[in-house]
Amino acid sequence: MNVSVVGSGYVGTTLSACLADLGHDVTAIDVDEETVDRLNAGETTIHEPGLDSLVSAYAGSRLRATTAHADAAETDLTFLAVGTPAKPDGSIDASVLLAAAEDVGEAIAEKEGYHLVVVKSTVLPDVLEDELVSAIEAASEGTESGDVGVAANPEFLREGSAVRDFMEPDRIVIGTDGDERALDRLAELYQPLISDWDIPVVETGRREAAMIKYANNTFLAAKVSLINDIGNVCKAFGVDAYEVADAIGLDSRISGEFLRSGVGWGGSCFPKDTAALVAGAESVGYEPAMVQAAIDLNDRQPERLLELLDRHVDVDGERVAVLGLAFKPGTDDVRGTRAKPVIEGLLERGAEVIAYDPRAAEAMAEEFPDVEYADSAAAALEGSRGAVVVTAWPEFAGLDAEFDAMADPVVVDGRRVVERREGITYEGLTW
Ligand code: UDX
Numbered sequence: 001m002n003v004s005v006v007g008s009g010y011v012g013t014t015l016s017a018c019l020a021d022l023g024h025d026v027t028a029i030d031v032d033e034e035t036v037d038r039l040n041a042g043e044t045t046i047h048e049p050g051l052d053s054l055v056s057a058y059a060g061s062r063l064r065a066t067t068a069h070a071d072a073a074e075t076d077l078t079f080l081a082v083g084t085p086a087k088p089d090g091s092i093d094a095s096v097l098l099a100a101a102e103d104v105g106e107a108i109a110e111k112e113g114y115h116l117v118v119v120k121s122t123v124l125p126d127v128l129e130d131e132l133v134s135a136i137e138a139a140s141e142g143t144e145s146g147d148v149g150v151a152a153n154p155e156f157l158r159e160g161s162a163v164r165d166f167m168e169p170d171r172i173v174i175g176t177d178g179d180e181r182a183l184d185r186l187a188e189l190y191q192p193l194i195s196d197w198d199i200p201v202v203e204t205g206r207r208e209a210a211m212i213k214y215a216n217n218t219f220l221a222a223k224v225s226l227i228n229d230i231g232n233v234c235k236a237f238g239v240d241a242y243e244v245a246d247a248i249g250l251d252s253r254i255s256g257e258f259l260r261s262g263v264g265w266g267g268s269c270f271p272k273d274t275a276a277l278v279a280g281a282e283s284v285g286y287e288p289a290m291v292q293a294a295i296d297l298n299d300r301q302p303e304r305l306l307e308l309l310d311r312h313v314d315v316d317g318e319r320v321a322v323l324g325l326a327f328k329p330g331t332d333d334v335r336g337t338r339a340k341p342v343i344e345g346l347l348e349r350g351a352e353v354i355a356y357d358p359r360a361a362e363a364m365a366e367e368f369p370d371v372e373y374a375d376s377a378a379a380a381l382e383g384s385r386g387a388v389v390v391t392a393w394p395e396f397a398g399l400d401a402e403f404d405a406m407a408d409p410v411v412v413d414g415r416r417v418v419e420r421r422e423g424i425t426y427e428g429l430t431w
Helices: 010-021 033-040 051-058 069-074 095-109 125-139 162-167 180-189 191-197 206-237 241-248 270-283 289-310 339-348 361-367 377-381 394-398 401-405
Strands: 002-006 025-029 063-066 077-080 115-119 148-152 172-176 201-205 319-323 352-356 386-389 410-413 425-428
Touching: 002 010, 002 069, 002 095, 010 025, 010 051, 010 063, 010 162, 025 069, 033 063, 051 162, 069 095, 077 095, 077 180, 095 115, 095 125, 115 125, 115 180, 125 148, 125 206, 148 180, 148 206, 172 180, 172 206, 180 191, 201 206, 206 241, 206 270, 206 289, 270 289, 289 339, 289 386, 289 410, 319 339, 319 377, 339 352, 352 361, 352 377, 377 401
Parallel strands: 002 025, 002 077, 025 063, 077 115, 115 148, 172 201, 319 352, 319 386, 386 410, 410 425
Antiparallel strands: 148 172
């Protein structure tokens, strides 16, 4: 098929490259000329395993990039994969997405025959239906046959495994207003995945599709918050929360995924989507108590980590190592990372913070320029009085003699990654 994808950020680039790999001809559309030039040169600004090789393999053949929204009219369907950042009150800012939708609507107004617009961006049901669909329909009113379909097809890509998640999804969600042509076109688009991997397709309404994305992320975030809550109780009782989690995870109704308790969740999705769900629900007169509790617990977890450190050291004037800054291992992304409240809490206590992360130090330095950044965990630990582990980088598991270079070492582990116990004061957050 001939597909256009508006937005060449994280989701849009992954989608474009993967659709090209499925055999489709893809036009990536972005307002940023540098992004477009780089894509056409076979390069990407996004670091994601497997993405570079796909982009370089298909650039100039099945994948081309442009700044011209008008080119959408020459394709069979257009994905909207533009970001929906959070406003200060937690609600989503859909202005850039709406502008893109209008551009596409105007482009397809000139087209003869049916055109399908597929919303990939994460939007709440009312924004999708009342603002986005209306904008597309209004802008494209002049279509020869008045023929425009709008579908919602949310993504569930994780950072670090986005290409694999696209190629082997748990399910494909397609939301329409009952438009059979939209369903047929998307079924044809995803056919290689559906037939090769036997992927279930969920056919539902557009509002439901939009809500499935929020419910999915909120459920996972709340699951981690719940095991963190239980983990805090475990710690108070002297119980190992990981042993408890391993056992409850064997109950197929619970499942063992997302049961690693610790200092909490971050990233580009969980914090934004849970906040947007609360703000959206409140705007229609409902207070989602569980979702709010999941957020509150996540906000409190870094302070619990520091309180464990306080039990052993008064860090005022002391050097404290922060191991791990990324919101999860395998990325340089510090959005929503628990390292921020941890560093803030340490600075408030008067500690001298020395941080280390194998990939995310540069990004963190933009927000905390006055913190010292070490180029190895060993260098961060040397001479430190305390250490806190915030990200589960595998290399922290092997730290051993490095702790001996600390002054009377106290290690508080927020991710259960450090293996050494002997000869140091070791505290696990929930074990
Ligand atoms: C998430 C969703 O998984 C994905 O489907 C959606 O499209 C985007 O948001 P991502 O943000 O890449 O993906 O990270 P994920 O691997 O889900 O982890 C999110 C956060 O939860 C991380 O901070 C991680 O450290 C934390 N987490 C996860 C835990 O603390 N414990 C767990 O058991 C699992």
